[in-house]
Amino acid sequence: GQQVMQIPQYQHVQEGEDFTTYCNSSTTLSNIQWYKQRPGGHPVFLIQLVKSGEVKKQKRLTFQFGEAKKNSSLHITATQTTDVGTYFCAPTDSWGKLQFGAGTQVVVTP
Amino acid sequence: EAQVTQNPRYLITVTGKKLTVTCSQNMNHEYMSWYRQDPGLGLRQIYYSMNVEVTDKGDVPEGYKVSRKEKRNFPLILESPSPNQTSLYFCASTKGGSSYNEQFFGPGTRLTVL
Numbered sequence: 001g002q003q004v005m006q007i008p009q010y011q012h013v014q015e016g017e018d019f020t021t022y023c024n025s026s027t028t029l030s031n032i033q034w035y036k037q038r039p040g041g042h043p044v045f046l047i048q049l050v051k052s053g054e055v056k057k058q059k060r061l062t063f064q065f066g067e068a069k070k071n072s073s074l075h076i077t078a079t080q081t082t083d084v085g086t087y088f089c090a091p092t093d094s095w096g097k098l099q100f101g102a103g104t105q106v107v108v109t110p
Numbered sequence: 111e112a113q114v115t116q117n118p119r120y121l122i123t124v125t126g127k128k129l130t131v132t133c134s135q136n137m138n139h140e141y142m143s144w145y146r147q148d149p150g151l152g153l154r155q156i157y158y159s160m161n162v163e164v165t166d167k168g169d170v171p172e173g174y175k176v177s178r179k180e181k182r183n184f185p186l187i188l189e190s191p192s193p194n195q196t197s198l199y200f201c202a203s204t205k206g207g208s209s210y211n212e213q214f215f216g217p218g219t220r221l222t223v224l
Contacts, residue, residue: 009150031210042200042215043153088152092210099169100145102152 006089006101013079014109020075021104023089032072033090034063043088081108112137114216116201122222123191131186131219133201141204142184143168144176146197153200159184191223
Protein backbone atom coordinates (compact mmCIF):
# COMPACT_ATOMS: atom_id res chain seq x y z
CA GLY A 1 0.00 0.00 0.00
CA GLN A 2 0.88 3.63 -0.20
CA GLN A 3 3.44 4.82 2.36
CA VAL A 4 3.66 8.53 3.05
CA MET A 5 6.68 10.00 4.79
CA GLN A 6 6.60 13.62 5.89
CA ILE A 7 9.82 15.28 7.12
CA PRO A 8 10.78 16.84 9.38
CA GLN A 9 8.37 15.91 12.15
CA TYR A 10 9.19 19.08 14.06
CA GLN A 11 10.54 22.41 12.88
CA HIS A 12 11.63 25.25 15.13
CA VAL A 13 12.00 28.43 13.13
CA GLN A 14 13.14 31.90 14.06
CA GLU A 15 10.70 34.54 12.92
CA GLY A 16 11.79 35.84 9.53
CA GLU A 17 13.60 32.66 8.49
CA ASP A 18 12.60 30.29 5.68
CA PHE A 19 11.91 26.59 5.98
CA THR A 20 10.75 23.65 3.88
CA THR A 21 8.74 20.55 4.72
CA TYR A 22 8.77 17.51 2.47
CA CYS A 23 6.30 14.77 1.64
CA ASN A 24 7.53 11.56 0.03
CA SER A 25 5.52 8.62 -1.27
CA SER A 26 6.55 5.10 -2.23
CA THR A 27 4.07 5.10 -5.12
CA THR A 28 3.12 7.45 -7.95
CA LEU A 29 0.45 9.86 -6.87
CA SER A 30 -2.65 11.10 -8.63
CA ASN A 31 -2.64 14.40 -6.78
CA ILE A 32 -1.61 15.86 -3.46
CA GLN A 33 -3.33 18.21 -1.06
CA TRP A 34 -1.83 20.25 1.76
CA TYR A 35 -3.62 21.18 4.99
CA LYS A 36 -2.77 23.36 7.98
CA GLN A 37 -3.96 22.71 11.51
CA ARG A 38 -3.57 25.48 14.06
CA PRO A 39 -3.03 24.43 17.68
CA GLY A 40 -6.38 23.27 19.09
CA GLY A 41 -8.03 23.57 15.69
CA HIS A 42 -9.02 21.37 12.79
CA PRO A 43 -7.22 20.80 9.48
CA VAL A 44 -7.92 23.45 6.88
CA PHE A 45 -7.31 22.94 3.18
CA LEU A 46 -4.49 25.00 1.68
CA ILE A 47 -3.98 23.78 -1.87
CA GLN A 48 -4.13 20.89 -4.32
CA LEU A 49 -1.44 19.95 -6.85
CA VAL A 50 -2.26 17.74 -9.80
CA LYS A 51 0.31 18.10 -12.57
CA SER A 52 3.85 16.77 -12.65
CA GLY A 53 6.31 19.54 -11.70
CA GLU A 54 3.50 21.90 -10.74
CA VAL A 55 4.37 24.91 -8.60
CA LYS A 56 1.76 27.05 -6.86
CA LYS A 57 2.20 30.05 -4.60
CA GLN A 58 0.05 31.53 -1.88
CA LYS A 59 1.72 34.70 -0.62
CA ARG A 60 4.75 33.42 1.33
CA LEU A 61 3.91 29.73 0.77
CA THR A 62 5.26 27.85 -2.26
CA PHE A 63 4.00 24.35 -3.03
CA GLN A 64 5.71 22.03 -5.48
CA PHE A 65 4.83 18.63 -6.95
CA GLY A 66 7.75 16.47 -8.04
CA GLU A 67 8.37 15.60 -11.66
CA ALA A 68 7.80 11.91 -10.97
CA LYS A 69 4.69 12.70 -8.87
CA LYS A 70 6.11 10.85 -5.89
CA ASN A 71 6.99 13.79 -3.69
CA SER A 72 5.97 17.31 -2.80
CA SER A 73 7.29 20.21 -0.78
CA LEU A 74 5.99 23.26 1.04
CA HIS A 75 8.37 26.18 1.40
CA ILE A 76 7.55 29.13 3.66
CA THR A 77 9.57 32.31 3.35
CA ALA A 78 9.98 34.97 6.05
CA THR A 79 8.16 32.90 8.67
CA GLN A 80 5.68 34.73 10.87
CA THR A 81 4.07 33.77 14.17
CA THR A 82 0.83 33.19 12.27
CA ASP A 83 2.53 30.25 10.51
CA VAL A 84 2.52 28.23 13.74
CA GLY A 85 0.71 24.92 13.40
CA THR A 86 0.99 21.47 11.87
CA TYR A 87 1.19 21.10 8.11
CA PHE A 88 -0.10 17.88 6.59
CA CYS A 89 0.34 16.55 3.11
CA ALA A 90 -2.47 14.33 1.84
CA PRO A 91 -1.64 12.45 -1.33
CA THR A 92 -4.16 10.51 -3.36
CA ASP A 93 -2.86 7.45 -5.16
CA SER A 94 -3.93 6.23 -8.59
CA TRP A 95 -6.75 4.20 -7.04
CA GLY A 96 -8.26 7.26 -5.35
CA LYS A 97 -7.01 6.34 -1.89
CA LEU A 98 -6.30 9.43 0.22
CA GLN A 99 -3.75 9.20 2.99
CA PHE A 100 -2.43 11.84 5.36
CA GLY A 101 1.19 12.23 6.32
CA ALA A 102 2.11 12.44 10.01
CA GLY A 103 2.55 16.19 9.69
CA THR A 104 5.26 18.75 10.35
CA GLN A 105 4.71 20.68 13.57
CA VAL A 106 6.04 24.21 13.20
CA VAL A 107 7.01 26.36 16.15
CA VAL A 108 8.01 29.97 15.51
CA THR A 109 10.26 31.86 17.89
CA PRO A 110 9.78 35.65 17.83
CA GLU B 111 -22.57 29.33 6.73
CA ALA B 112 -21.10 26.22 5.11
CA GLN B 113 -19.84 23.95 7.83
CA VAL B 114 -19.36 20.51 9.32
CA THR B 115 -20.58 20.10 12.88
CA GLN B 116 -19.73 17.40 15.38
CA ASN B 117 -21.21 16.55 18.76
CA PRO B 118 -20.15 16.24 21.42
CA ARG B 119 -16.90 18.20 21.32
CA TYR B 120 -15.56 16.52 24.43
CA LEU B 121 -16.52 13.19 25.94
CA ILE B 122 -15.19 11.15 28.84
CA THR B 123 -16.63 7.68 29.13
CA VAL B 124 -15.86 4.25 30.54
CA THR B 125 -14.87 1.04 28.85
CA GLY B 126 -17.78 -0.80 27.25
CA LYS B 127 -20.36 1.98 27.34
CA LYS B 128 -21.74 2.46 23.84
CA LEU B 129 -21.49 5.94 22.40
CA THR B 130 -22.26 7.83 19.22
CA VAL B 131 -20.52 10.87 17.84
CA THR B 132 -22.68 12.77 15.41
CA CYS B 133 -21.51 14.55 12.27
CA SER B 134 -23.56 16.77 10.02
CA GLN B 135 -22.73 18.89 6.99
CA ASN B 136 -24.85 21.52 5.23
CA MET B 137 -22.99 21.62 1.91
CA ASN B 138 -24.82 18.74 0.18
CA HIS B 139 -21.54 16.84 -0.09
CA GLU B 140 -21.65 13.22 -1.21
CA TYR B 141 -18.38 12.07 0.34
CA MET B 142 -17.93 11.96 4.11
CA SER B 143 -15.30 10.35 6.29
CA TRP B 144 -14.11 9.87 9.84
CA TYR B 145 -10.53 10.24 11.01
CA ARG B 146 -8.75 9.78 14.26
CA GLN B 147 -5.70 11.85 15.13
CA ASP B 148 -3.02 10.56 17.47
CA PRO B 149 0.37 12.18 18.24
CA GLY B 150 3.00 11.26 15.67
CA LEU B 151 0.53 9.34 13.51
CA GLY B 152 -1.25 12.12 11.69
CA LEU B 153 -4.82 11.55 10.56
CA ARG B 154 -5.92 8.00 9.95
CA GLN B 155 -9.14 7.25 8.16
CA ILE B 156 -11.62 5.07 10.05
CA TYR B 157 -14.54 4.82 7.64
CA TYR B 158 -15.78 6.70 4.64
CA SER B 159 -19.00 7.04 2.67
CA MET B 160 -19.31 7.90 -0.99
CA ASN B 161 -23.05 8.51 -0.76
CA VAL B 162 -26.22 7.54 1.09
CA GLU B 163 -26.16 3.86 2.10
CA VAL B 164 -22.62 3.44 0.69
CA THR B 165 -19.91 3.04 3.31
CA ASP B 166 -16.52 1.35 3.39
CA LYS B 167 -13.65 0.71 5.75
CA GLY B 168 -10.69 3.03 5.96
CA ASP B 169 -7.32 2.19 7.44
CA VAL B 170 -8.33 1.66 11.08
CA PRO B 171 -11.99 0.47 11.19
CA GLU B 172 -11.74 -2.05 14.05
CA GLY B 173 -14.05 -1.18 16.95
CA TYR B 174 -16.09 1.36 14.98
CA LYS B 175 -19.35 1.39 13.04
CA VAL B 176 -20.92 4.01 10.81
CA SER B 177 -24.15 4.56 8.97
CA ARG B 178 -25.27 6.93 6.20
CA LYS B 179 -29.04 7.04 6.11
CA GLU B 180 -29.18 10.67 5.08
CA LYS B 181 -26.81 12.66 2.92
CA ARG B 182 -26.05 15.27 5.57
CA ASN B 183 -25.39 12.94 8.54
CA PHE B 184 -22.63 10.42 9.16
CA PRO B 185 -22.55 9.23 12.78
CA LEU B 186 -19.64 7.28 14.25
CA ILE B 187 -20.61 4.51 16.66
CA LEU B 188 -18.40 2.85 19.24
CA GLU B 189 -20.33 -0.21 20.41
CA SER B 190 -17.90 -1.11 23.20
CA PRO B 191 -15.26 1.57 23.63
CA SER B 192 -11.82 0.65 24.92
CA PRO B 193 -8.98 2.85 26.23
CA ASN B 194 -7.03 2.51 22.96
CA GLN B 195 -9.85 4.45 21.28
CA THR B 196 -8.96 7.51 23.31
CA SER B 197 -8.19 10.00 20.58
CA LEU B 198 -9.17 13.17 18.74
CA TYR B 199 -11.80 12.43 16.10
CA PHE B 200 -12.57 14.48 13.01
CA CYS B 201 -15.42 14.20 10.57
CA ALA B 202 -14.87 15.55 7.07
CA SER B 203 -16.94 16.07 3.95
CA THR B 204 -16.01 16.48 0.31
CA LYS B 205 -17.92 17.53 -2.76
CA GLY B 206 -18.41 14.67 -5.19
CA GLY B 207 -18.20 10.94 -4.61
CA SER B 208 -14.48 10.62 -4.06
CA SER B 209 -11.68 12.01 -1.95
CA TYR B 210 -10.07 13.96 -4.80
CA ASN B 211 -11.49 17.28 -3.77
CA GLU B 212 -10.92 19.62 -0.84
CA GLN B 213 -12.02 18.14 2.47
CA PHE B 214 -13.93 20.26 4.98
CA PHE B 215 -13.29 19.20 8.55
CA GLY B 216 -15.49 19.48 11.59
CA PRO B 217 -14.14 21.01 14.82
CA GLY B 218 -13.19 17.65 16.31
CA THR B 219 -14.33 15.47 19.21
CA ARG B 220 -11.88 14.68 21.96
CA LEU B 221 -12.76 11.29 23.40
CA THR B 222 -11.31 9.78 26.57
CA VAL B 223 -12.14 6.18 27.44
CA LEU B 224 -11.31 5.21 31.01
